[in-house]
Amino acid sequence: MTSLLQVEDLxxxxxxxxxxxxxxxxxxxxxxxxxxxxxxxxxxxxxxVHALAIAGLLPQANARILGGTVRFAGQTLPAQQSxxxxxxxxxxxxFVFQDPMTALxxxxxxxxxxxxxxxxxxxLDARALRRRCIELLERVGIAQAEQRLKHFPHQFxxxxxxxxxxxxxxxxxxxxxxxxxATTALDVTxxxxxxxxxxxxxxxxxxxxxxxxHDLGVVARLADTVQVMYAGxxxxxxxxxxxxxxxRHAYTLGLLRSVPHPGTERLRAIGGQPxxxxxxxxxxxxxxxxxxxxxxxxxxxxxxLPASQGAAGHCxxxxxxLPAILAAEGxx
Amino acid sequence: xxxxxxxxxxHLNKTFGKAGLxxxxxxxxxxxxxxxxxxxxxxxxxxxxxxxxxxTVGRLLARLQDADxxxxxxxxxxxxxxxxxxxxxxxxxxxxxxxxxxxxxxPRMRVADYVxxxxxxxxxxxxxxxxxxxxxxxxxxxxxxxALGNRLPHQFxxxxxxxxxIARALALSPRLIIADEPITALDxxxxxxIINLLQDIQARTGVALLFISHDLSMVRHxxxxxxxxxxxRIVELASTEALFARPRHxxxxxxxxxxxxxxxxxxxxxxxxxxxAARHPWPAQGALCEVAPDHFVFE
Numbered sequence: 001m002t003s004l005l006q007v008e009d010l011x012x013x014x015x016x017x018x019x020x021x022x023x024x025x026x027x028x029x030x031x032x033x034x035x036x037x038x039x040x041x042x043x044x045x046x047x048x049v050h051a052l053a054i055a056g057l058l059p060q061a062n063a064r065i066l067g068g069t070v071r072f073a074g075q076t077l078p079a080q081q082s083x084x085x086x087x088x089x090x091x092x093x094x095f096v097f098q099d100p101m102t103a104l105x106x107x108x109x110x111x112x113x114x115x116x117x118x119x120x121x122x123x124l125d126a127r128a129l130r131r132r133c134i135e136l137l138e139r140v141g142i143a144q145a146e147q148r149l150k151h152f153p154h155q156f157x158x159x160x161x162x163x164x165x166x167x168x169x170x171x172x173x174x175x176x177x178x179x180x181x182a183t184t185a186l187d188v189t190x191x192x193x194x195x196x197x198x199x200x201x202x203x204x205x206x207x208x209x210x211x212x213x214h215d216l217g218v219v220a221r222l223a224d225t226v227q228v229m230y231a232g233x234x235x236x237x238x239x240x241x242x243x244x245x246x247x248r249h250a251y252t253l254g255l256l257r258s259v260p261h262p263g264t265e266r267l268r269a270i271g272g273q274p275x276x277x278x279x280x281x282x283x284x285x286x287x288x289x290x291x292x293x294x295x296x297x298x299x300x301x302x303x304x305l306p307a308s309q310g311a312a313g314h315c316x317x318x319x320x321x322l323p324a325i326l327a328a329e330g331x332x
Numbered sequence: 333x334x335x336x337x338x339x340x341x342x343h344l345n346k347t348f349g350k351a352g353l354x355x356x357x358x359x360x361x362x363x364x365x366x367x368x369x370x371x372x373x374x375x376x377x378x379x380x381x382x383x384x385x386x387x388t389v390g391r392l393l394a395r396l397q398d399a400d401x402x403x404x405x406x407x408x409x410x411x412x413x414x415x416x417x418x419x420x421x422x423x424x425x426x427x428x429x430x431x432x433x434x435x436x437x438x439p440r441m442r443v444a445d446y447v448x449x450x451x452x453x454x455x456x457x458x459x460x461x462x463x464x465x466x467x468x469x470x471x472x473x474x475x476x477x478x479a480l481g482n483r484l485p486h487q488f489x490x491x492x493x494x495x496x497x498i499a500r501a502l503a504l505s506p507r508l509i510i511a512d513e514p515i516t517a518l519d520x521x522x523x524x525x526i527i528n529l530l531q532d533i534q535a536r537t538g539v540a541l542l543f544i545s546h547d548l549s550m551v552r553h554x555x556x557x558x559x560x561x562x563x564x565r566i567v568e569l570a571s572t573e574a575l576f577a578r579p580r581h582x583x584x585x586x587x588x589x590x591x592x593x594x595x596x597x598x599x600x601x602x603x604x605x606x607x608x609a610a611r612h613p614w615p616a617q618g619a620l621c622e623v624a625p626d627h628f629v630f631e
Binding site: 042190264 | 586591596606607
């Protein structure tokens with residue numbers, strides 16, 4: 001059985017004045033058709049960069065894929081920009097960005113912008129094109145779609161614009177939708193509506209989704225599988241219930257403890273600062289911030305291995321046994 | 333609470349975009365007939381979505397903008413009518429922290445000078461040594477090594493910069509800090525550090541906090557009372573416990589149900605409520621009514 005997406009040992013670096021910054025280091029995973037994967041991490045964790053690499057959207061000027069392969073639907077994706085991408089990106093992989101305010105061209109009507117991906121991937125006459133655009137806007141829950149096609153981005157609210165961007169991303173019926181912090185810039189009530197829309201689209205269009213977010217609440221709502229990234233590496237990955245209720249990596253635990261739950265007197269913040277990617281220490285990159293770090297954590301980088309007595313598919317990169325430590329402490 | 337409040341706001345109004353000789357734009361009523369009190373040492377949260385007017389309230393209270401009408405009484409003085417000179421001593425007691433620690437700092441100023449600037453402005457610590465000593469103390473209070481004082485802002489991360497802004501706000505030992513979305517721009521693990529720092533400072537100094545935020549779970553964690561704003565009005569004002577347990581206004585109910593919870597089992601089981609502004613027109617003669625002791629709802 002082949003997975004829809006297979007990422008193998010992917011490494012990405014950026015050339016900067018301070019030297020080579022290793023944004024993604026040896027990331028490997030599989031994504032099955034119909035699955036929703038949430039990628040969680042802080043700024044600099046590599047969660048966005050790895051998604052840009054999958055979609056062939058890395059900035060060409062200073063980004064380099066140092067190694068690894070990405071296989072999508074049985075086909076190896078090209079590492080560099082090439083004509084091959086036009087039949088994949090937009091057509092088979094849709095991408096939604098964080099900021100709905102800047103992702104649309106303010107000078108073109110919504111109809112023109114929505115038609116662009118359709119023109120690119122299909123040959124449709126003007127009437128069919130228009131019909132499809134209206135259908136797409138209705139699909140993402142925009143009322144009076146026909147009139148709305150003539151409007152410009154500034155006539156739409158933030159939530160409406162994000163709906164338009166989602167419509168553009170699904171225009172060519174892609175199999176995979178990648179959303180990078182797609183609701184971060186939105187108000188919570190609007191965010192709730194967009195999350196409902198994504199769940200609906202998943203069901204109706206049989207979409208596979210990679211949802212990149214730092215918001216654990218959003219992740220809890222959408223994901224089947226969660227992948228936690230830190231300093232360019234996957235530190236933990238597993239089914240959503242296992243991640244939230246049986247975390248195995250101290251960083252995952254730290255994230256869960258950083259958000260308030262009713263009744264917590266004091267937040268248990270993760271100490272210290274995120275690591276400098278141009279100057280990573282040896283060993284586990286989280287070790288300097290980890291109160292449970294062992295001597296080995298500072299010397300040797302732990303591999304991502306199945307968690308002992310964990311749920312199916314639950315993997316962790318840690319030298320310590322977190323459940324044992326927590327049991328000794330008296331629970332999460 | 334029977335004692336005189338530290339801050340009393342009465343019938344505050346603010347509009348933007350007045351039609352004038354050259355402009356005929358729509359008038360935005362950012363703050364409408366807003367009244368509330370804040371007691372010494374208390375944390376009151378002002379929550380709402382973008383455009384609700386919550387940040388405008390913070391700016392009006394700090395007198396960075398002038399209200400169209402209404403009164404602001406702070407520490408027994410009616411500061412809403414004060415001019416710049418009269419405001420100067422008030423500003424020692426009332427400080428504000430902003431959302432974006434990247435643009436709040438002067439990129440060319442050593443951070444120790446930035447933190448010590450209020451001393452210079454207010455003519456405190458004329459001797460350099462006393463000033464340096466107090467500055468080092470402030471940096472320690474916010475968890476930064478005083479030895480870093482010679483560095484420039486770009487050498488600090490977002491969380492460290494917010495600590496610098498807090499150190500500066502603390503310099504004059506204020507009685508009230510207005511914190512306008514102080515953690516929004518920070519990573520999750522760093523947000524918790526800053527919230528803990530604010531709690532520690534409050535426990536030590538007894539400073540009152542007006543916490544302006546859209547993050548309802550942090551609001552629940554940090555504050556004693558919550559005011560929910562929508563379209564420039566306070567629609568509900570209650571103790572944190574009562575507001576989260578028994579929200580009365582349909583907007584508050586919708587807002588609380590929209591917040592995603594970091595627990596997949598709870599999330600899958602949740603029902604969401606929606607608030608349709610068109611179906612809930614504002615009552616023309618509406619006002620905050622006390623529906624239960626210290627629980628006010630706009631009706």
